[in-house]
Amino acid sequence: MADSMIVMKRVQKVIKRQAIIQDLHLAVEKSQVVALLGGNGAGKSTILRMLAGILHPNRGEITIGGRQWNMNRRAYAEQIGYMPDDFRFSPGLTARETLLFWAKLKGLSKEHVSEALVQVGLEHTGNKPVSSFSKGMRQRILFAQALLAHPPVVLMDEPTNGLDPYWMESFVRIVRQAASTGQTILFSTHQLQVAELLADRVVFLRNGAIALDGSAQQIRDMLGAGGLQDAVAAMYGISRTGKKESP
Numbered sequence: 088m089a090d091s092m093i094v095m096k097r098v099q100k101v102i103k104r105q106a107i108i109q110d111l112h113l114a115v116e117k118s119q120v121v122a123l124l125g126g127n128g129a130g131k132s133t134i135l136r137m138l139a140g141i142l143h144p145n146r147g148e149i150t151i152g153g154r155q156w157n158m159n160r161r162a163y164a165e166q167i168g169y170m171p172d173d174f175r176f177s178p179g180l181t182a183r184e185t186l187l188f189w190a191k192l193k194g195l196s197k198e199h200v201s202e203a204l205v206q207v208g209l210e211h212t213g214n215k216p217v218s219s220f221s222k223g224m225r226q227r228i229l230f231a232q233a234l235l236a237h238p239p240v241v242l243m244d245e246p247t248n249g250l251d252p253y254w255m256e257s258f259v260r261i262v263r264q265a266a267s268t269g270q271t272i273l274f275s276t277h278q279l280q281v282a283e284l285l286a287d288r289v290v291f292l293r294n295g296a297i298a299l300d301g302s303a304q305q306i307r308d309m310l311g312a313g314g315l316q317d318a319v320a321a322m323y324g325i326s327r328t329g330k331k332e333s334p
């Protein structure tokens with residue numbers, strides 16, 4: 088655990104007097120691709136926001152690449168690319184201008200922006216205002232932004248929301264490529280097939296605590312089910328028809 092890329096130890100987060108995250112321990116190794124799963128309100132975004140340094144735990148310790156946010160915020164933040172689940176874009180800016188703004192904040196050149204636009208297939212639409220973009224196209228700008236500086240750790244909150252099947256496939260390819268070059272990836276999703284396809288490891292949250300943790304195969308073996316979908320249904324006591332089974 089000491090050498091893990093991401094370490095959360097005994098982390099607790101209280102919001103409006105409610106313990107949203109409770110005594111959480113999570114360690115993610117370098118180059119691992121980890122999917123965070125769990126129902127609405129399970130705490131996925133809260134965990135990602137704490138790791139990104141946007142929220143701070145009430146208790147416990149968070150370390151990324153051996154660094155802590157409160158010791159050196161800049162050094163901590165430089166290791167992270169963060170894709171939020173929702174973002175209010177500046178309506179007047181084009182996709183390229185939006186990325187140039189982020190690139191400037193990160194001390195990167197225009198070439199990085201051009202590369203990123205190609206990577207997410209927006210090279211021909213980069214000069215159009217973001218306000219004219221679909222949900223999926225906006226997601227691709229946010230994805231490009233998270234990858235801009237080739238950060239060691241990439242945190243993504245529901246990154247595949249709104250992606251069409253072609254871009255879903257490209258997303259999987261880009262993330263795999265990032266992991267193969269040593270980047271560590273943690274993302275939340277409600278799409279079990281994306282987790283199954285992409286993640287080395289799947290972490291299920293329930294009420295702000297880890298309910299299940301393992302590879303998709305380990306989870307299938309453990310719950311004796313055919314696919315992750317069945318395994319989750321078994322964990323939550325839901326029948327294949329989607330109805331809750333009697334206890």
Ligand SMILES: Nc1ncnc2c1ncn2[C@@H]1O[C@H](COP(=O)(O)OP(=O)(O)OP(=O)(O)O)[C@@H](O)[C@H]1O
Binds near residue numbers: 103125128129130131
């Ligand atoms: N600013 C806030 N004020 C009050 N409650 C909050 C706030 N932020 C988060 N919460 C609560 O914390 C819990 C966890 O929220 P979080 O957004 O982390 O869940 P999630 O797993 O990402 O959910 P979803 O799948 O719906 O996006 C929820 O009960 C939510 O209502």
